[in-house]
Amino acid sequence: MDQPTQPMAELIALRSRNLAMSAIKEMSILSAKVPGAASLAWGLPSFRTPAPIRDAVARALETDPAIGMYALPGGLPELCAAAAQEHERRTGVRRDPEKHITITAGNMEGLNTLFHVIVDPGDEVIVTDPGFVSHISQIRFNGGKPVFWQMREERGWELDIENLVGLIGPRTKAIVLVTPSNPTGCIMSEATLRAVAEIARRNGLLIILDDPYSHFTYENSARFFNLATAAEYADHIAYLFTFSKAYAMSGWRVGYMVIPEALRTEIVKVHDLAMICTPRISQVAAMAALENEPTHLPEFETILGRRRALICERLDQLAHVFQYVRPEGAYYVFPRVIDTTESSTQFSHRLLQEARVTMTPGAAFGPSGEHHVRMAYCVEDDTINLAFDRMEAYFGK
Numbered sequence: 030m031d032q033p034t035q036p037m038a039e040l041i042a043l044r045s046r047n048l049a050m051s052a053i054k055e056m057s058i059l060s061a062k063v064p065g066a067a068s069l070a071w072g073l074p075s076f077r078t079p080a081p082i083r084d085a086v087a088r089a090l091e092t093d094p095a096i097g098m099y100a101l102p103g104g105l106p107e108l109c110a111a112a113a114q115e116h117e118r119r120t121g122v123r124r125d126p127e128k129h130i131t132i133t134a135g136n137m138e139g140l141n142t143l144f145h146v147i148v149d150p151g152d153e154v155i156v157t158d159p160g161f162v163s164h165i166s167q168i169r170f171n172g173g174k175p176v177f178w179q180m181r182e183e184r185g186w187e188l189d190i191e192n193l194v195g196l197i198g199p200r201t202k203a204i205v206l207v208t209p210s211n212p213t214g215c216i217m218s219e220a221t222l223r224a225v226a227e228i229a230r231r232n233g234l235l236i237i238l239d240d241p242y243s244h245f246t247y248e249n250s251a252r253f254f255n256l257a258t259a260a261e262y263a264d265h266i267a268y269l270f271t272f273s274k275a276y277a278m279s280g281w282r283v284g285y286m287v288i289p290e291a292l293r294t295e296i297v298k299v300h301d302l303a304m305i306c307t308p309r310i311s312q313v314a315a316m317a318a319l320e321n322e323p324t325h326l327p328e329f330e331t332i333l334g335r336r337r338a339l340i341c342e343r344l345d346q347l348a349h350v351f352q353y354v355r356p357e358g359a360y361y362v363f364p365r366v367i368d369t370t371e372s373s374t375q376f377s378h379r380l381l382q383e384a385r386v387t388m389t390p391g392a393a394f395g396p397s398g399e400h401h402v403r404m405a406y407c408v409e410d411d412t413i414n415l416a417f418d419r420m421e422a423y424f425g426k
């Protein structure tokens with residue numbers, strides 16, 4: 030058989046070569062190779078997709094002859110209409126399903142599509158530091174430059190609005206926000222969010238609201254503010270909702286995007302290139318999610334609230350190892366590793382190999398994340414307890 034004249038590796042484009050595997054997935058892959066490891070690395074909720082959604086999909090499989098077929102790229106019209114209705118119910122802002130809504134294969138795909146649409150090589154996108162790992166990589170992969178806006182750990186991870194204006198330059202296109210935050214769990218204040226919106230509008234920037242976690246705000250629900258409710262900024266906001274977390278549908282890969290009209294055709298073109306359409310069966314599942322009363326939500330939140338109390342209690346017992354800001358929402362905590370000269374990557378790898386506990390190194394979330402680790406407490410209580418029992422044995426009480 031002919032040998033290839035050059036190794037395949039030489040074919041790989043620079044942008045792919047320069048792309049690091051997401052640290053969350055990398056740790057999860059390594060963790061899978063360590064038998065019995067207790068993993069807090071991945072924000073994968075332990076819940077099952079609620080029964081009414083599963084039942085609706087089972088019915089559609091039997092009765093809908095089109096269930097296995099492509100759909101038009103923007104999304105099933107009835108789901109776009111239901112998403113617009115849900116958006117209006119949650120924010121009071123009415124958007125036209127045909128002009129403003131697109132059904133995505135989850136926020137990850139939606140964000141990647143959006144960055145394709147707005148980022149030219151050399152353009153800048155402001156992200157919080159720390160912020161979600163994949164935003165940083167997606168911006169870079171699309172030729173852009175993430176510009177880090179530091180959160181203040183000493184002020185409960187609050188953002189410093191005074192510093193924002195200085196980060197905006199002639200190439201700035203957008204600001205990405207996640208509240209409650211992944212990885213810190215902080216809820217951004219209404220005042221901060223409104224100030225960001227005003228600055229964005231004045232500078233002609235797009236505000237990207239990536240929303241997997243707004244249903245998980247615990248006792249802080251009154252403090253949570255969805256900037257998409259501010260109708261005066263609607264033409265400057267891309268709001269992305271995912272069913273992954275609130276409806277325990279992470280494997281279905283479905284979400285919706287509410288975007289300014291000027292972007293929609295572009296978004297649909299690019300979404301088509303990768304997806305053709307969000308899987309029809311997942312769109313049927315999303316439809317069922319929106320049609321049924323979300324009676325599972327209080328239960329999810331109660332369980333996650335209990336796990337938050339548990340992980341904080343266990344962290345308090347390891348106060349000589351970790352110092353942390355109590356998370357207000359989502360299901361992550363982002364403790365600082367005290368007294369370490371090790372990088373967060375070295376620390377996380379050592380912990381996995383020597384204590385069989387998996388977490389994600391903080392450096393992956395931006396420069397301010399160094400010497401921190403992210404722990405996801407959406408896993409079973411037993412996994413949290415096992416991880417901390419092992420860390421107590423490893424570090425000493």
Ligand SMILES: Cc1ncc(COP(=O)(O)O)c(C=O)c1O
Nearest residue numbers: 072135136137161207211271273
């Ligand atoms: C901030 C943030 N954005 C996006 C995603 C991915 O969402 P999806 O499953 O909808 O792609 C996650 C998942 O953890 C996330 O934390």
